[in-house]
Amino acid sequence: MRYMQVSGNEQNLARCSDNSCPCGLPGAGIPRGEGYVYVSKEIADFRADCLNEAETRLKVDLLSTQTGTAISAAGGVFAPILMCEQGARKRGLDLSVAAADAQHWWKTGLVPLRPTPLAGAGTSSDDAAARHAVAPSHLPDSSSQPSVVPQTATLRGFPKGWAIVWIVVNIAGVLAPMSDLSDSAVPGLIFFTMLLNTVAATGYFLLVKKRAIGLYAVLGANLVGFLIGIVQVPGYYITVKTGLIPGIITYFITRKQIRYPFGRSRVN
Numbered sequence: 001m002r003y004m005q006v007s008g009n010e011q012n013l014a015r016c017s018d019n020s021c022p023c024g025l026p027g028a029g030i031p032r033g034e035g036y037v038y039v040s041k042e043i044a045d046f047r048a049d050c051l052n053e054a055e056t057r058l059k060v061d062l063l064s065t066q067t068g069t070a071i072s073a074a075g076g077v078f079a080p081i082l083m084c085e086q087g088a089r090k091r092g093l094d095l096s097v098a099a100a101d102a103q104h105w106w107k108t109g110l111v112p113l114r115p116t117p118l119a120g121a122g123t124s125s126d127d128a129a130a131r132h133a134v135a136p137s138h139l140p141d142s143s144s145q146p147s148v149v150p151q152t153a154t155l156r157g158f159p160k161g162w163a164i165v166w167i168v169v170n171i172a173g174v175l176a177p178m179s180d181l182s183d184s185a186v187p188g189l190i191f192f193t194m195l196l197n198t199v200a201a202t203g204y205f206l207l208v209k210k211r212a213i214g215l216y217a218v219l220g221a222n223l224v225g226f227l228i229g230i231v232q233v234p235g236y237y238i239t240v241k242t243g244l245i246p247g248i249i250t251y252f253i254t255r256k257q258i259r260y261p262f263g264r265s266r267v268n
């Protein structure tokens with residue numbers, strides 16, 4: 001089974017986005033993990049060659065250039081629909097499949113690339129009314145964005161470059177003292193420092209992958225490095241000693257993209 005990327009699964013409450021659903025506007029609330037996903041044949045066909053949302057946006061842009069019309073992606077014509085039970089019944093969806101697809105989407109942001117099977121023989125292709133997509137038109141702070149804005153699995157833009165720089169710095173910190181290990185008076189401490197650099201590099205790598213736990217690794221390793229940096233180590237400069245400050249800066253520049261369990265999350 002192939003899957004297409006559909007953003008919006010980071011919120012805790014979605015709304016029924018089937019415009020033809022009797023639950024009306026703005027749509028019944030659908031808590032995280034619940035609801036029914038409907039993939040029309042048109043959407044499955046359209047997304048067959050653009051599984052991720054960045055590709056979808058390119059395709060939409062290309063199409064609108066070719067046709068000379070501005071295709072509004074804001075209505076989410078190119079994304080599957082998350083709906084309440086009323087809507088799913090009205091469309092005659094196979095409820096167990098549509099519910100399982102919804103659960104899977106909440107967990108992974110991925111939706112199977114095939115039309116949702118119907119429960120009975122009643123073929124409803126009432127897609128014209130189903131213009132409202134899963135996401136992200138109901139998300140706070142993103143109501144004006146098209147639904148095909150890529151929700152990537154990794155950091156984007158400056159925060160990504162920042163994290164990669166610190167991965168490189170910390171790997172350099174791991175490698176640099178290798179030669180000192182044999183002839184140093186404090187091989188244990190150097191080895192420990194290399195370990196801290198490894199942890200910090202791994203932490204930044206996890207942050208690139210948008211894993212909040214990476215920040216604990218970065219801050220933890222750098223805090224320990226800072227503390228042992230207070231001790232004078234002859235002939236050796238502890239590279240992680242000053243890493244605490246970039247670690248803290250990292251929090252502020254990545255919190256728009258990474259959902260941290262503390263502070264005020266800026267992730268939509």
Ligand SMILES: [Zn+2]
Nearest residue numbers: 016021023084
């Ligand atoms: Zn509904």
